[in-house]
Amino acid sequence: MRRAVLSLSLIALACAPAAGASVATEPWPPATGPGQLFVHYGEEHFNDDDGLTLFPKVVEESGRYRPDLVTTSGDKDNDGTVEQLTSWKEIMSAYDPIGVPYLGGVGNHDRTSPPGVPPGTAGLLTPGVQGSLANYKEIFRDRPYPFGDAPNYPGIGPARPAGEPAGASSHYFADVGEVRWIFLDNSCWGLTDCDRVQSPPFPDEQGNTGQLGFLERNAAAARDAGMTVFVVMHMPTRDPRDQSYIDPTTFTHVMGKNNPLAPGTPDNERFEAVAERTGVDGVFLGHIKGQFTYRGRGDVPYYIDGGAGGELYTEGPVGADHGYWHGFRLVRVAPGGNVTTDTVPIFVPDGIRIEGADSVRPGKRSFYRAFGRQPVFNDPAKVEALELRDPDPVRPVEGGGMGAVGGFVRDGGWAFVPVILLMLGGLILTPSAMPRPRRRAVVMACVATGAGVVGTATMSLAQQAEPTTTPLESLPAPARIFTTNDPLVLAPVASETDDPRRDPRTQTEDGLFEARCPGAAGLSVTSGFETTTRSVNVPSGPGRRIVRSARAPKVRGLRAGRRRTVA
Numbered sequence: 001m002r003r004a005v006l007s008l009s010l011i012a013l014a015c016a017p018a019a020g021a022s023v024a025t026e027p028w029p030p031a032t033g034p035g036q037l038f039v040h041y042g043e044e045h046f047n048d049d050d051g052l053t054l055f056p057k058v059v060e061e062s063g064r065y066r067p068d069l070v071t072t073s074g075d076k077d078n079d080g081t082v083e084q085l086t087s088w089k090e091i092m093s094a095y096d097p098i099g100v101p102y103l104g105g106v107g108n109h110d111r112t113s114p115p116g117v118p119p120g121t122a123g124l125l126t127p128g129v130q131g132s133l134a135n136y137k138e139i140f141r142d143r144p145y146p147f148g149d150a151p152n153y154p155g156i157g158p159a160r161p162a163g164e165p166a167g168a169s170s171h172y173f174a175d176v177g178e179v180r181w182i183f184l185d186n187s188c189w190g191l192t193d194c195d196r197v198q199s200p201p202f203p204d205e206q207g208n209t210g211q212l213g214f215l216e217r218n219a220a221a222a223r224d225a226g227m228t229v230f231v232v233m234h235m236p237t238r239d240p241r242d243q244s245y246i247d248p249t250t251f252t253h254v255m256g257k258n259n260p261l262a263p264g265t266p267d268n269e270r271f272e273a274v275a276e277r278t279g280v281d282g283v284f285l286g287h288i289k290g291q292f293t294y295r296g297r298g299d300v301p302y303y304i305d306g307g308a309g310g311e312l313y314t315e316g317p318v319g320a321d322h323g324y325w326h327g328f329r330l331v332r333v334a335p336g337g338n339v340t341t342d343t344v345p346i347f348v349p350d351g352i353r354i355e356g357a358d359s360v361r362p363g364k365r366s367f368y369r370a371f372g373r374q375p376v377f378n379d380p381a382k383v384e385a386l387e388l389r390d391p392d393p394v395r396p397v398e399g400g401g402m403g404a405v406g407g408f409v410r411d412g413g414w415a416f417v418p419v420i421l422l423m424l425g426g427l428i429l430t431p432s433a434m435p436r437p438r439r440r441a442v443v444m445a446c447v448a449t450g451a452g453v454v455g456t457a458t459m460s461l462a463q464q465a466e467p468t469t470t471p472l473e474s475l476p477a478p479a480r481i482f483t484t485n486d487p488l489v490l491a492p493v494a495s496e497t498d499d500p501r502r503d504p505r506t507q508t509e510d511g512l513f514e515a516r517c518p519g520a521a522g523l524s525v526t527s528g529f530e531t532t533t534r535s536v537n538v539p540s541g542p543g544r545r546i547v548r549s550a551r552a553p554k555v556r557g558l559r560a561g562r563r564r565t566v567a
């Protein structure tokens with residue numbers, strides 16, 4: 001434990017803002033607005049390669065928003081041990097002194113696997129034999145109800161029933177104002193598989209015999225009361241990703257992996273049917289390490305927010321065009337139930353840079369781009385240049401001014417660097433040839449060597465520009481806003497899709513500006529609470545020449561005593 005505390009202290013020092021770091025006083029998305037503000041994220045996996053850098057940063061940045069509630073969808077750690085669950089709890093304790101409540105869901109890695117069963121696979125590789133919740137129930141029993149057994153957070157219901165068994169809950173619901181959050185447990189690779197190993201057990205005091213019945217009863221009651229209904233669970237019902245370059249162990253990463261022989265597979269359809277029938281307003285998920293969305297039955301939105309700490313599930317491209325980057329989701333519910341969501345990336349201090357013209361002539365327009373470096377230092381899937389723009393997965397590949405090397409890597413050549421190194425080393429990178437930890441070590445070594453050849457930033461930009469079959473509607477946009485401090489000098493040019501929450505006089509999401517009057521303007525980019533500013537000059541144009549020369553009139557000399565008027 002002392003080693004863990006020391007590690008966390010070192011991470012806190014590493015993540016502390018530098019002396020010149022800029023923390024926005026007005027973040028984007030806005031921290032204030034009508035209704036209630038929530039945060040959701042999953043896949044914290046703090047003991048992955050960069051988890052102790054990423055996860056505390058997510059906690060810090062999301063806490064700055066002072067949300068009404070933080071929800072997490074599971075996979076706090078890798079193995080569900082007492083030490084690992086306790087360490088997760090210590091990191092989350094940063095919310096307590098600032099008065100931000102949090103409630104957690106259960107992931108497959110939060111259960112303790114039976115002896116000889118790889119962590120996180122109980123129920124999938126061992127049908128009928130599930131991981132244990134004993135550690136989980138004990139570690140979190142002192143958290144506020146309904147997550148644990150302690151008194152509720154102020155303003156969050158319901159009250160704890162007198163006869164409820166002791167120990168943290170794996171399924172429950174919480175009412176926060178006009179919003180009901182329903183937490184379900186599909187960490188057994190299915191909902192019905194988990195029903196017999198629940199806390200509290202079924203049948204319950206309401207008469208429910210399983211989680212789908214629990215969902216239907218409590219979602220319908222909330223809808224009848226005019227409330228907004230959200231569901232939090234770990235595994236999605238669909239996998240919207242391009243499957244051609246993902247980590248081989250994560251193909252079709254849904255309940256039962258859609259294997260027709262797996263008992264959890266039918267729960268994908270069963271859950272979507274109940275969510276549609278009861279009018280669920282949104283489902284918040286993890287399990288897939290990245291940022292994705294999709295629409296289920298009845299057009300219900302599903303949000304996969306798996307970028308809170310674990311290594312990204314890609315062995316290829318990263319970035320906005322692929323959904324592989326780190327961050328958290330903001331959810332605002334306005335009066336009347338209107339829901340707005342944003343996906344907020346995290347960065348190293350002073351991690352955003354702006355690219356574009358230093359000088360723009362009056363009447364001309366200039367497009368500015370912004371890139372952010374995420375705090376990933378060890379895992380091969382580094383996001384060193386996350387472009388802050390809307391995803392465009394079919395955009396043309398451009399050289400970007402990087403010359404022959406840039407053309408090579410943007411045309412896919414970056415992928416051959418590790419392949420060549422593997423061939424030279426006589427290694428074969430397949431799941432059957434070596435265990436996952438060793439494969440990860442090989443990938444890390446290859447990518448590190450490749451980075452030395454073509455440069456890590458170049459590789460990151462190249463990966464981001466690779467084509468993908470992931471649907472555009474499944475790729476969330478990184479939150480950002482471009483702002484001018486003097487619209488009389490440099491004015492934003494709005495697009496049809498610009499964010500309606502912006503100040504139209506000074507702001508645009510898309511980075512297009514028009515030069516107006518001569519002068520200097522500060523152009524800033526803000527994403528979350530991270531911001532950076534640069535100066536843009538608008539020079540004076542050449543003026544009209546009014547007088548070219550002046551000729552003095554010829555004046556005759558004056559004699560002594562004579563007068564003459566001279567104009």
